[in-house]
Amino acid sequence: MTSAIQVKPISGALGAEIDGVDLASDLSNEAFDQVHQAFLDHHVIFFRGQHGLTPEKHKAFGRHFGTLNVHPYVKGMEGHPEILEIIKEPEEKTNFGGGWHTDMSFLEEPALGSILHAIEVPPFGGDTLWANQHLAYEALSDGLKETLEGLTAIHSAKGEYGPKGQSALNRQSMEATAAPDAPEFEHPVVRTHPETGRKGLYVNPAFTLRFKGWSRRESRPLLNYLFEHSRQEPFTCRFRWEAGSVAFWDNRSTWHFALNDYHGHRRHMRRVTVNGDRPF
Numbered sequence: 368m369t370s371a372i373q374v375k376p377i378s379g380a381l382g383a384e385i386d387g388v389d390l391a392s393d394l395s396n397e398a399f400d401q402v403h404q405a406f407l408d409h410h411v412i413f414f415r416g417q418h419g420l421t422p423e424k425h426k427a428f429g430r431h432f433g434t435l436n437v438h439p440y441v442k443g444m445e446g447h448p449e450i451l452e453i454i455k456e457p458e459e460k461t462n463f464g465g466g467w468h469t470d471m472s473f474l475e476e477p478a479l480g481s482i483l484h485a486i487e488v489p490p491f492g493g494d495t496l497w498a499n500q501h502l503a504y505e506a507l508s509d510g511l512k513e514t515l516e517g518l519t520a521i522h523s524a525k526g527e528y529g530p531k532g533q534s535a536l537n538r539q540s541m542e543a544t545a546a547p548d549a550p551e552f553e554h555p556v557v558r559t560h561p562e563t564g565r566k567g568l569y570v571n572p573a574f575t576l577r578f579k580g581w582s583r584r585e586s587r588p589l590l591n592y593l594f595e596h597s598r599q600e601p602f603t604c605r606f607r608w609e610a611g612s613v614a615f616w617d618n619r620s621t622w623h624f625a626l627n628d629y630h631g632h633r634r635h636m637r638r639v640t641v642n643g644d645r646p647f
């Protein structure tokens with residue numbers, strides 16, 4: 368049987384739009400395999416016009432890939448604890464996800480992927496950017512690659528969700544709990560993707576605090592170098608949302624950044640987060 372699914376890359380680095388899939392319908396095994404393969408090949412995939420994706424269907428699609436996460440610090444949607452309502456009201460100044468990060472690297476088993484559904488979008492702005500962390504790793508010198516291979520990093524939510532955090536804490540439209548005592552977890556700096564075997568950088572500006580066995584001050588210069596390196600334009604793509612658009616990204620191989628450039632307008636998204644495994 369031939370399939371109507373089409374995969375159209377949106378940049379040379381990562382990201383592809385998928386045509387011919389209704390995420391609210393029961394996907395055939397063949398369609399599901401194609402979506403999964405596109406996800407692995409392109410690291411973030413986009414679907415347009417998914418107006419029928421109810422909270423139940425959104426969760427059902429996520430469950431194809433793993434169990435669903437209930438965020439430890441941000442309150443979920445009424446009746447759907449696994450769904451985060453990411454809302455910015457017109458008068459709010461800060462936004463959720465407004466700095467480069469990968470979701471939930473502060474857990475022992477960080478998120479595999481996140482599935483974001485646009486409910487209401489501003490007339491301009493509010494785009495999201497992604498950065499391919501395989502490309503970031505591959506662009507490093509052999510010497511630095513070798514050094515980083517031997518390093519472990521400490522991740523925690525205590526900064527972002529602590530007193531000076533940039534996250535959802537100071538926002539009215541999303542209820543977040545302060546977590547100044549959030550636990551620390553160790554992850555390798557160079558992570559091997561569990562499904563493709565490809566290596567990538569796995570540190571990020573939001574949740575990586577320092578290298579294991581190094582002080583914070585010692586870690587800062589090298590971490591800052593990696594943070595600047597990893598966000599370079601040739602590693603990125605940028606997506607323009609419409610109501611009904613869906614993005615499904617791989618948190619094991621990408622960073623993302625939600626632009627906050629639509630003051631005076633409302634933006635409302637819903638996210639389902641798929642649990643992942645322990646990085647190695």
Ligand SMILES: O=C(O)CCC(=O)C(=O)O
Nearest residue numbers: 453463464470495625638
């Ligand atoms: O609102 C967005 O575009 C992305 C926000 C974010 O970081 C997330 O949903 O994980």
Ligand SMILES: [Fe+2]
Nearest residue numbers: 464469470623
């Ligand atoms: Fe995020």
